[in-house]
Amino acid sequence: MALRTWTGEFAGGTIATGMARLNARHPWSHNDHFHSWILANLPARRRGALDVGCGRGELVAALSPRFASVRGNDRDEEMRRHATARCTGLANVTIDGRSWSDATGPIDLVTMVAVLHHLDVAAALADVRRLLKPGGRFLAVGLAPPRSATDHLWDLASAVTNPMIGYVKHPWPSSDGAPVTPVPIKDPTMPFDELREIVLDVMPGASIRRRLGFRHTIAWTKPS
Ligand SMILES: C[S@@+](CC[C@H](N)C(=O)[O-])C[C@H]1O[C@@H](n2cnc3c(N)ncnc32)[C@H](O)[C@@H]1O
Known part of the structure; x- marks a missing residue:
């Protein structure tokens, strides 16, 4: 059991x-908690950033002052509405629902927070590898079902x-505040060990680590 x-x-x-x-x-x-890890591991070159499955746009807003341009992408219309509202006034941010793997332009960072398990993992990682410019970085926070x-x-x-x-x-007990629209979720099915094999196959040298908060992180820099 x-x-x-x-x-x-x-x-x-x-x-x-x-x-x-x-x-x-x-x-x-548990997802926003890892934004500080992402911000501490940004690539040196910061022309374009792409946040796949951006949800309500919190990470997109945090990346905005650090990159020339930031694209938040989410297939869910309601999430895009929230993200657009969250990033109002951030002139270098775009939010869209088009296929993220068709992205063009210099992409120095791709982020995915709690998103990879929504996608075909091997295909998504290969797309990230193709989209990133040399020296660009992939930073992901993920979930996996416990097996080992x-x-x-x-x-x-x-x-x-x-x-x-x-x-x-959150030291003070929560009172019932304004209801927050839940982000679309999906139960992860691929265990950590299997995921690690695929990650290392597509992105040799990537760092994939288990973390507290029922999460793991993946970091990979595309060789120059
Ligand atoms: C668990 S939520 C995480 C949202 C956000 N990254 C966060 O940390 O709060 C997963 C998000 O991925 C989006 N998503 C799932 N499949 C997608 C796809 N193929 N392309 C773009 N977004 C996708 C969902 O709509 C959802 O907003």
Whole structure:
């Protein structure tokens, strides 16, 4: 039985219910949390950036002052509306829903936060490799279902640290604020070990690491 399932059912589910309540009182975005990692790892050359599956456009807005131009792409119309509103007044930002793999122009950064598992992984990585200019970088934050013993240990560590990080980021218990439009989600199906093989096959030398927050990160710089 998967550790996630087992902990969910342990003690009649009371621990899992308590943890869920705690997390709801001190919420944090597991995706936005990694924006600081992305911003700390930007490529030296910063002409164009492409955020695939940009959702509400938070990362696009954060990249805007750092690149000559930033394109946020999302196939969901409502997300594009939110992203466009979020980036109002940012003259170097465009938001669109066209096929991102047809992008042209100098792309020095491609980002995907919680998006790769929505795509055909091998094809998407090959498209990123083709689109990036030499020296350009791919930075992704992803999700994978736990399969191996190591996956389960990271899952447990993420579950235990989740409310602690929530307390630090959001010390005051959440009151019911304005409802936030949820981003379109999909359950990941490709386990970390399988993903790593594909990543290293398409992007030799890439760094792929498990992280707390039920996430992993991928970083690759296209050779010059
Ligand atoms: C889990 S959300 C993450 C959104 C955002 N990156 C974030 O961190 O909040 C996944 C996003 O990918 C978008 N998406 C899924 N497949 C896509 C595709 N083929 N092209 C562009 N966007 C896609 C969805 O519409 C959704 O907004």
